[in-house]
Amino acid sequence: MMHTYNTDREEASKLNVFIKFYGLFWHKNAVDWDRRLLLGQPQGWLGKGNKRCKLDLESIQMNFYDQKGVYILYSDPLQPVYAGQAGISRRNTTGGKVIGDRLAAHSRGIYRNGWSLFSWFGFLETERSPLTRMSAEQRLNPTWIMPATLPSTPDAALNVLLASFEAILIEGLTPRFNARGGDLPHAVLVDQYDPSLATAARGWRGRQPARAPSRAGGIRVEATFPADLSGASDSL
Secondary structure: OOOOHHHHHHHHHHOOOOOOEEEEEEEHHHOEOOOOEOEEEEOOOOOOOOOHHHOOHHHHOEEOOOOOEEEEEEOOOOOEEEEEEEOOOOOOOOOOOOHHHHHHHHHHOOOHHHOOEEEEEEOOEOOOOOHHHOOHHHHHOOOOEOOOOOOOOHHHHHHHHHHHHHHHHHHHHOOOOOOOOOOOOOOEEEEEOOHHHHHHHHHHHHOOOOOOOOOOOOOOOOOOOOOOOOOOOOOO
16 A cells, blocks of 8 residues: 555554644642642543532542653743653663653752752553542553554654654743744643642632532632742752
8 A cells, every 4th residue: 555645644644643642831849749649620520410519629530640751840930951751661661761850850969959850751542440439549640551552654653753853842931922822632641730720729618608608619729820939948
């Protein structure tokens, strides 16, 4: 069968590039490094008919600590200061480090105060199911698997590689002249879980009258930008 440019692009698009999950501009201070928790909520995974104001935010988060892929560190003004990978197997190692461990090492490293935000792009897949139907074990210790391999033809394989790298550069580096976002039609964007926002949400609900209107709005957990991210207790 003769392969054309268009058929190769179609074959490549079926793999949806390498990126399966990604998080943009997450806060270093909101990560629980000691418990190895890189919590976030995959967009669209709450299922239908759920009212977020009635859900415990901690019970609808998923742990992405053991993802593998690439990441970018930023200083306060969203200036990229470091880019790295997590997953390459070195000599005398098995499987390579995961994204969470790489970020944790930077949080204690010599440049720990030189960055406050990070983006990550995970290449591993897991079972896709509404969070409210998952057990705590499934959410906090998901089984990550490597998806299908590259297409068989060189041109299609190159298309997958180029589309993946282009998406990472556009989404992670926010170049000013790129009018469109990265090509990630089937990758899942993950909103970061911020414990401080969850605490505020619980306090807000506790102050409501006994018969609060049922139409009260829910609370969306996203990466935010606190005023001070340069505390000495932070660690790169």
